[in-house]
Amino acid sequence: MTVRxxxxxxxxxxxxxxxxxAVRIAGAEPVALWHGSHDLEGVDAVILPGGFSYxxxxxxxxxAALSPIMTEIKDAAAKGMPILGICNGFQMxxxxxxxxxxxxxxxxxxxxRRDQKLTVENADTAWTNEFTRGQEIIIPLKNAxxxxxxxxxxxxxxxxxxxxxxxxxGVNPNGSLxxxxxxxxxxxxxxxxxxxxEHATEPGFGPDTAAAMRSGVDGLPFFTSAIAAVARVAA
Numbered sequence: 001m002t003v004r005x006x007x008x009x010x011x012x013x014x015x016x017x018x019x020x021x022a023v024r025i026a027g028a029e030p031v032a033l034w035h036g037s038h039d040l041e042g043v044d045a046v047i048l049p050g051g052f053s054y055x056x057x058x059x060x061x062x063x064a065a066l067s068p069i070m071t072e073i074k075d076a077a078a079k080g081m082p083i084l085g086i087c088n089g090f091q092m093x094x095x096x097x098x099x100x101x102x103x104x105x106x107x108x109x110x111x112x113r114r115d116q117k118l119t120v121e122n123a124d125t126a127w128t129n130e131f132t133r134g135q136e137i138i139i140p141l142k143n144a145x146x147x148x149x150x151x152x153x154x155x156x157x158x159x160x161x162x163x164x165x166x167x168x169x170g171v172n173p174n175g176s177l178x179x180x181x182x183x184x185x186x187x188x189x190x191x192x193x194x195x196x197x198e199h200a201t202e203p204g205f206g207p208d209t210a211a212a213m214r215s216g217v218d219g220l221p222f223f224t225s226a227i228a229a230v231a232r233v234a235a
Contacts, residue, residue: 048089061091090192107175
């Protein structure tokens with residue numbers, strides 16, 4: 001079967017084409033979806049890409065979270081469809097209450113861009129099943145409002161239920177509480193993170209690594225994991 005993964009474009013999206021390319025490299029069919037539509041076009045999974053939807057007015061992702069297609073995405077998520085939010089997409093997921101907490105301006109008040117080391121904390125989700133728990137990966141990061149926050153009781157619940165998907169390693173680039181870089185929902189089908197795995201899927205275009213410059217492909221398992229998860233459900 002050919003797995004079809006939708007990538008939603010919002011006004012101000014700028015990594016939607018990169019996400020589509022990553023899907024294609026991973027072996028699935030990318031499907032362009034429009035924020036104003038109520039039709040998911042029969043896709044098997046959905047990616048909310050990075051960018052500056054609606055110019056990041058109000059709070060990043062707050063307006064996009066109210067877009068027509070988000071109604072369909074919430075319904076699909078409740079039924080188990082794999083949903084991935086990358087950077088601005090992660091912000092949309094928390095604004096839509098598909099993931100807990102919130103994201104605020106970086107504690108140093110500057111835009112940050114770096115090749116970021118992450119530790120995989122949960123390898124049992126639809127988007128992380130081809131990693132191993134404790135694995136360290138390098139994924140490009142670029143954000144101005146990437147500081148993850150939540151109330152202490154929420155943070156304790158997230159930790160206790162194993163909902164931290166990724167944690168910053170080596171350095172915390174934006175002041176995120178407990179070094180949280182990404183989360184999953186309890187069902188494991190909805191995942192959001194601030195770093196950009198779609199920028200680390202092809203040799204020669206990924207982050208710098210110890211092996212060689214621009215060689216990292218640590219983002220590719222995000223997309224192949226989703227393909228495998230969909231295939232298992234269909235089997």
